[in-house]
Amino acid sequence: xxxxxxxxxxxxxMLAFSFTGIVLTSHVQFGALEQTTExxxxxxxxxxxxxxxxxxxxxxxxxxxxxxxEVYISMGCIYCHSQQSRRDSYGADxxxxxxxxxxxxxxxxxxxxxxxxxxxxxxxxxxxxxxLQGDGGREWHHKHLYNPxxxxxxxxxxxxAFLYKVQAIDGAPSANAVSIPDDSPYAPPAGYEIIPTRxxxxxxxxLLSLKINYSLPxxxxxx
Amino acid sequence: xxxxxxxKLDTVIPYTTNDPSLRAELSExxxxxxxxxxxFTASAVGWLLLGTVFALIAAYKLHEPGFAVGSEYxxxxxxxxxxxxxxxxxxxxxxIFGVCLWIMARLCRAPIRHGGLLLxxxxxxxxxxxxxxxxxxxxxxxxxxxxxIPRYATPLLAISYVLVGIWGVMAFRFRKGEHVYVSQWYxxxxxFWFPWLxxxxxxxxxxxxxxGVVQSITNWWFAHNVLGLWLTPMALGVAYYxxxxxxxxxxxxxxxxxxxxxxxxxxxxxxxxxxLIGGPVPVWLISAGIVASVMMVIPVxxxxxxxxxxxxxxxxxxxxxxxxxxxxxxAINYTFVSLIGSAMALRDVNLxxxxxxxxxxxxxxxxxxxxxxxxxxxxxxxxxxxxxREWPSAGLIKIHFWGSAxxxxxxxxxxQIGGWIQGLQMNxxxxxxxxxxxxxxPWLKARTVSGLLLLVAHLAFALxxxxxxxxxxKTNSKDAPTLLNVKEEGAAQ
Numbered sequence: 001x002x003x004x005x006x007x008x009x010x011x012x013x014m015l016a017f018s019f020t021g022i023v024l025t026s027h028v029q030f031g032a033l034e035q036t037t038e039x040x041x042x043x044x045x046x047x048x049x050x051x052x053x054x055x056x057x058x059x060x061x062x063x064x065x066x067x068x069x070e071v072y073i074s075m076g077c078i079y080c081h082s083q084q085s086r087r088d089s090y091g092a093d094x095x096x097x098x099x100x101x102x103x104x105x106x107x108x109x110x111x112x113x114x115x116x117x118x119x120x121x122x123x124x125x126x127x128x129x130x131x132l133q134g135d136g137g138r139e140w141h142h143k144h145l146y147n148p149x150x151x152x153x154x155x156x157x158x159x160x161a162f163l164y165k166v167q168a169i170d171g172a173p174s175a176n177a178v179s180i181p182d183d184s185p186y187a188p189p190a191g192y193e194i195i196p197t198r199x200x201x202x203x204x205x206x207l208l209s210l211k212i213n214y215s216l217p218x219x220x221x222x223x
Numbered sequence: 224x225x226x227x228x229x230x231k232l233d234t235v236i237p238y239t240t241n242d243p244s245l246r247a248e249l250s251e252x253x254x255x256x257x258x259x260x261x262x263f264t265a266s267a268v269g270w271l272l273l274g275t276v277f278a279l280i281a282a283y284k285l286h287e288p289g290f291a292v293g294s295e296y297x298x299x300x301x302x303x304x305x306x307x308x309x310x311x312x313x314x315x316x317x318x319i320f321g322v323c324l325w326i327m328a329r330l331c332r333a334p335i336r337h338g339g340l341l342l343x344x345x346x347x348x349x350x351x352x353x354x355x356x357x358x359x360x361x362x363x364x365x366x367x368x369x370x371x372i373p374r375y376a377t378p379l380l381a382i383s384y385v386l387v388g389i390w391g392v393m394a395f396r397f398r399k400g401e402h403v404y405v406s407q408w409y410x411x412x413x414x415f416w417f418p419w420l421x422x423x424x425x426x427x428x429x430x431x432x433x434x435g436v437v438q439s440i441t442n443w444w445f446a447h448n449v450l451g452l453w454l455t456p457m458a459l460g461v462a463y464y465x466x467x468x469x470x471x472x473x474x475x476x477x478x479x480x481x482x483x484x485x486x487x488x489x490x491x492x493x494x495x496x497x498x499l500i501g502g503p504v505p506v507w508l509i510s511a512g513i514v515a516s517v518m519m520v521i522p523v524x525x526x527x528x529x530x531x532x533x534x535x536x537x538x539x540x541x542x543x544x545x546x547x548x549x550x551x552x553x554a555i556n557y558t559f560v561s562l563i564g565s566a567m568a569l570r571d572v573n574l575x576x577x578x579x580x581x582x583x584x585x586x587x588x589x590x591x592x593x594x595x596x597x598x599x600x601x602x603x604x605x606x607x608x609x610x611x612r613e614w615p616s617a618g619l620i621k622i623h624f625w626g627s628a629x630x631x632x633x634x635x636x637x638x639q640i641g642g643w644i645q646g647l648q649m650n651x652x653x654x655x656x657x658x659x660x661x662x663x664x665p666w667l668k669a670r671t672v673s674g675l676l677l678l679v680a681h682l683a684f685a686l687x688x689x690x691x692x693x694x695x696x697k698t699n700s701k702d703a704p705t706l707l708n709v710k711e712e713g714a715a716q
Contacts, residue, residue, distance in 0.1 A: 018492030076300015095652035120578035
């Protein structure tokens, strides 16, 4: 191999090959998916169309949950938590109740940054909002973030207590105080309470919003 | 290298000679790149120490989650990312700039022009990296694997990189002589591939994000190719240069070198998608990634034959020459880590190893056990030639080698055995998740111990390096190469 141009062409086309095959082809094949209804119906010509009046999925991300996602990103949660579910016959993602179905490309189209993750030091979170919901879920998340040992003894997740303030109770306890039983070793001193900062509130709203509770035509939730 | 071996080399290797004019030429080339190479290598040593500290904090936190939780700056996610970027871009890239550019200049028989500008480009690389890693710790981490550095630092990194890379390409452009050695193909290709990968990944994930999981696909096309098309070809190029140079024996087969190079270039490219097996991406992409990963057996076996057949019968050199000891250790690990990697891409195996510490062990096996060790060997060879003096302490080299070798082997065994158990248990929904977490604890503690061994090794390396660099009086008096076993005469370095 003495010819520089020939050597260089070879080097160029090798990477061009995988760039075209993997990156550009993906972009063309499924880089512009759109939201859809949970099921499709046939119109008079036999074409599958979206029924009128049904909601479109996946939902858009926005508001306080997007602020919470920024916290999730800045804390590096992705290094221990994935956000993807594999089909039932491959792994135990469905078997563990992490999600009811496999996730597909369309589930991620509204996300400005996709956080699939490759590590499960902790459980998958793609549907954590389906597992822990409402005020009960909110309370669980705050306790867990403040100190994971409160809810999950033996966990190796770090405490995110720096997202909370310990403050003296002024009159009646605050409505948003984290409810840790007084006999817990993690309870604040008597007369004090633990209050989530704005970032902690946003992070929990983001976790509550992570839901795969809808079907897609290509990925229905089966009973 | 002693004269007796040089005479032998003269007849078999084109770049080794006793001809005074050619030796003067080599010396001129060395002088042209001396300050830049020393600057890069010294920066690499600094980043290595810092990256090791970040690594130990992260490793310790995984089994002692109450450690250093007072501040968000030291939370696990940021320490892990700070570690990865310190060692990959700080240690890895600076080592490459220091060692590979020097070898490139020597093989091209062309002095580096305007070495001062190269030094400035290198300084900006390290400034950009410092800003980037400070940004990660501050909380501007992107949470995109292998691309964690915040966007305000990445343009500086990209520009500095391109400037540094241009020097390598220019050395090749102005080379003397007809023959192009195998190491030059690898260096030239990697210098060209890395900026393409980096810029495309930055654009499609950070600056103008592609829709949905196209980001993830681009991410793993990039991240796996950082190993496959950047660290790997650089380390293979160094091994291809040093093994025949030190042992005084030509590479076993030129034709295997050609086959190994082009099959690596073809297959490694496509392998990255195996990080998404089972994930929300089209199955045809995954299958293509698996096929490419398995086909990697060809370049790996070919390079293994070429390297190991060149060394065969001369393994004793490993007891004397620091360079050969590190390079051969790295080359052996290349064979093992690559074959394990091909197996990990099979769907049945990946079902167990995916999402576990097994993969973390594999990444360290490749990046450190293979790439890092070969580049250490390169530094042990290069520094005496740049500084015209010898390594001050053979004992420190031995501590470095055994700390690194035992440390990385312990880490790989701990994480891969522990990770395999973790994977089997995660696939059984009857086993509670927190029980699985508890079962990984002994293995994670063993990994921290392995990290301490690596820290000792790196301190020994840094001490020897800066001693050699800053206290020439103590080392000038040596008149023979620093060998690991001085009783055996006539060894090469």
